[in-house]
Amino acid sequence: MGYKRVIMGVQKTALYDLHKSLGAKFVPFAGYEMPIQYKDGIVKEHISTRTHAGFFDVSHMGQFFLEGDDTLVEALEKTIPSDLKSLKVNHSKYSFLLNDSGGIIDDLIVTKTDKGFCIILNAACKENDIKHISKFLGKNHKYFLNNDLSLIALQGPKSVEILEKLIRGVSELKFMTGNSFNYDSESLYITRSGYTGEDGFEISISNKKVKKLIDFLIDNGVKPIGLGARDTLRLEAGLCLYGHDLNEKINPVEANLKWAIAKKRKEVGGFNGWSKIKDLLTNGSEKIRIGIKPEGKVIARENTKIFSSNGEEIGFVTSGTFGPSVNGPVAMGYVKSKFSEIGTSIQLEVRGKKYEGKVSELPFYKKSYVK
Amino acid sequence: MSEKKFSKKHEWVSLEGDIATVGITKHATEMLGDIVFVEVPDAGKSIEKEGQAAVVESTKAASDVYSPISGEVTEGNKAIADDPGSVNGDPEGASWFFKLKIKDKGELDSLMSKDEYDKFCKENPN
Numbered sequence: 001m002g003y004k005r006v007i008m009g010v011q012k013t014a015l016y017d018l019h020k021s022l023g024a025k026f027v028p029f030a031g032y033e034m035p036i037q038y039k040d041g042i043v044k045e046h047i048s049t050r051t052h053a054g055f056f057d058v059s060h061m062g063q064f065f066l067e068g069d070d071t072l073v074e075a076l077e078k079t080i081p082s083d084l085k086s087l088k089v090n091h092s093k094y095s096f097l098l099n100d101s102g103g104i105i106d107d108l109i110v111t112k113t114d115k116g117f118c119i120i121l122n123a124a125c126k127e128n129d130i131k132h133i134s135k136f137l138g139k140n141h142k143y144f145l146n147n148d149l150s151l152i153a154l155q156g157p158k159s160v161e162i163l164e165k166l167i168r169g170v171s172e173l174k175f176m177t178g179n180s181f182n183y184d185s186e187s188l189y190i191t192r193s194g195y196t197g198e199d200g201f202e203i204s205i206s207n208k209k210v211k212k213l214i215d216f217l218i219d220n221g222v223k224p225i226g227l228g229a230r231d232t233l234r235l236e237a238g239l240c241l242y243g244h245d246l247n248e249k250i251n252p253v254e255a256n257l258k259w260a261i262a263k264k265r266k267e268v269g270g271f272n273g274w275s276k277i278k279d280l281l282t283n284g285s286e287k288i289r290i291g292i293k294p295e296g297k298v299i300a301r302e303n304t305k306i307f308s309s310n311g312e313e314i315g316f317v318t319s320g321t322f323g324p325s326v327n328g329p330v331a332m333g334y335v336k337s338k339f340s341e342i343g344t345s346i347q348l349e350v351r352g353k354k355y356e357g358k359v360s361e362l363p364f365y366k367k368s369y370v371k
Numbered sequence: 372m373s374e375k376k377f378s379k380k381h382e383w384v385s386l387e388g389d390i391a392t393v394g395i396t397k398h399a400t401e402m403l404g405d406i407v408f409v410e411v412p413d414a415g416k417s418i419e420k421e422g423q424a425a426v427v428e429s430t431k432a433a434s435d436v437y438s439p440i441s442g443e444v445t446e447g448n449k450a451i452a453d454d455p456g457s458v459n460g461d462p463e464g465a466s467w468f469f470k471l472k473i474k475d476k477g478e479l480d481s482l483m484s485k486d487e488y489d490k491f492c493k494e495n496p497n
Contacts (some may be wrong), residue, residue: 042430043405108391228404228431297408297455322407322430329408351410351426 013059014207018214022224027239029227030123032060037226046227046324049196050365053156054225055217055312062126063149063204064133066164067116068141075136076117080110081252081271083262087112092176092191094260097132102273102280102313105132107242111178111191116142118189120151120202122242139271150210154231155200155225156213162220163190163201167211181303184209195230195366197237235330236323237290238362244302244319245289245332253280254334256289256362285313288340290330294320297328298355300348307347307354314339317348323364330364331357375463376479377488378439380421383463384472384482392442394467395427398492401457403429409455411447411469418442418471420478425468427458440478442471 011032020033024035035057037045040298048054066072073084082095097105106125111118126278128217130145130224132304137143164171167181170190178191186209194200205213218224225233231241240246240255251273252258258266258281265271266281320331331348339346344359373386381399382389400406408428418424418438425436425447447469451458457467483491 035430037404041404043407088380297452299408299433301433322405322428324405324430 007204011060014210015059015214016058018211019057019224024224024226027227032123034060035224035226037228038224039227040223042226042228042232043324045223045225046179046232046322048245049156049198049225049229050325051157053154053158053162053200053217053222055214056230057150057153057208058153058202059150059207060123061151062119062121062123062214063146063151064121064126064130064139064143065088065113065116065121065146066137066143068137071138072141075138075141076110076133077265078136078272079105079133079272080108081195081202081261081265081274081277083112083264084110084112084117086262086264089114090178092178092193094176095258096246096257097129097253098251098272098277099132099248100272102253102276103248103254104242104246104250104252105129105248107240107246107257108258109191109193111249118204124243126370142291147206148207150207152203152205152210152213153194153196153200154203154222155194155198156222158201159198159200162217162222163203165220165260166216173201173354175199176269179254184212194235195237195239197239197363198233206314231319234363235319235321235332236325236363238332238364240289240332241319242338250334251277251280251285253277254285254287284337287334288337289318289332289334290302290340291360291364292317292320292333293360293364294329294331294348294357296354296355297329298332298348298350300333300350300355300357302368303329304333305349306333306340307349309345309347311347314346326364330360332362333360375485376439376482377385377485377491378437378482379491380437380439381469382437382439384439384479386476386479387471389476390398390445391442391471391473392467393424393436393438393440393471395436395458395467396488397462400462403431403434405430406455408433409451409458409468411449411452412444414444414446416444428455436468438469438471439482440471440473441475442473444469445472446470454495 023039173192313334317333323330410426
């Protein structure tokens with residue numbers, strides 16, 4: 001019998017052929033064949049998002065819908081530390097799923113809908129997330145992952161002007177709110193949000209109509225942007241990437257994301273890992289996520305060891321790259337909390353040599369969200 | 372200068388007397404994408420054929436640059452370390468990586484001609 005190579009379960013988004021026609025280079029990402037870059041390359045794609053507008057196919061992410069009575073809020077609040085009870089319809093929050101010890105199972109955006117909630121989940125985590133969430137749900141709750149929908153991020157300063165031409169009213173959305181709109185005799189859902197530090201939108205649209213939307217964007221000068229530039233953009237904006245800057249062993253206090261836990265929830269608790277998190281909120285954590293600016297041009301990539309100026313090993317890098325808008329290297333990582341003050345001198349060990357760096361403010365690049 | 376010879380690891384070398392100039396190929400830069408960091412060896416360093424000699428990083432990843440020939444480094448190209456992006460512009464010309472005083476001219480025989488290298492790239496697109 002001959003040997004046959006079978007690639008199991010590699011998935012493609014509805015726009016795969018379009019990416020191909022635009023000259024995309026593909027990489028396997030979370031079980032999907034995704035474009036890492038197009039013809040222009042990462043730096044040009046990054047800059048055109050910051051100065052004009054770019055679109056990103058993020059249809060690999062999970063669009064998870066929950067419906068149910070009042071008990072749904074209580075169920076979700078057991079693992080999500082947001083104030084979901086007070087969340088108004090069409091408003092979104094950045095939050096996480098927490099495990100028993102307060103570790104982050106995934107980070108997410110949760111939006112209150114007419115019937116319940118919509119949660120956007122990371123592609124690599126979505127199956128596991130749904131198993132986790134379903135443990136808290138009861139008979140009166142319905143949930144489903146909608147694979148008939150694509151998700152398109154339109155990001156950059158020109159996004160609003162361009163999208164308003166196609167869909168009247170989107171310019172009225174404020175940051176982290178959304179609404180339903182009509183497009184080509186279908187209803188689609190748009191939120192003003194993103195992962196680049198720029199103004200922009202995330203558009204949830206049927207797989208059938210998505211190509212038409214993209215054709216409009218391309219005709220209006222919007223460039224396709226791959227995962228490569230998505231990474232440099234989010235890192236300059238100081239935003240975490242799950243599986244790198246966040247994982248199940250890191251809690252929101254260590255991740256410097258305590259702002260994302262609702263004030264009321266910090267006091268009253270009632271969610272996974274609360275006793276641990278409460279203790280850390282009072283006493284501080286041993287390590288904490290920081291921004292890092294290496295001196296010179298050297299890039300401190302993931303797993304680079306971090307030392308204090310006295311040579312003590314104090315932490316490690318979780319994300320690091322070249323920031324095209326910063327025009328220099330940028331990184332994030334975890335250090336012992338006493339070394340986390342902005343401006344602290346640190347050393348980064350790259351290929352066996354130590355390079356100087358400094359603890360830096362996040363974001364590296366200032367945002368321009370519409371509030 | 373002699374005609375360029377090419378390695379399977381996408382370096383080129385050209386010889387003038389017993390001094391070899393080494394760089395990375397146009398094809399290599401196209402695979403790497405935007406180059407954002409370069410480290411070149413200092414003069415005086417001895418390098419074996421196929422030994423690690425320099426570093427090139429794109430926005431995506433770091434890669435080693437190997438020397439297609441043995442010798443002692445006479446000069447690293449500081450201009451590309453100061454302006455890594457220039458390597459994308461002229462990789463087989465002004466953006467050479469380092470020069471070596473070679474030990475054994477015979478080592479060049481195992482390298483590919485331009486035509487052989489182009490064919491090699493077509494057959495091994497990644």
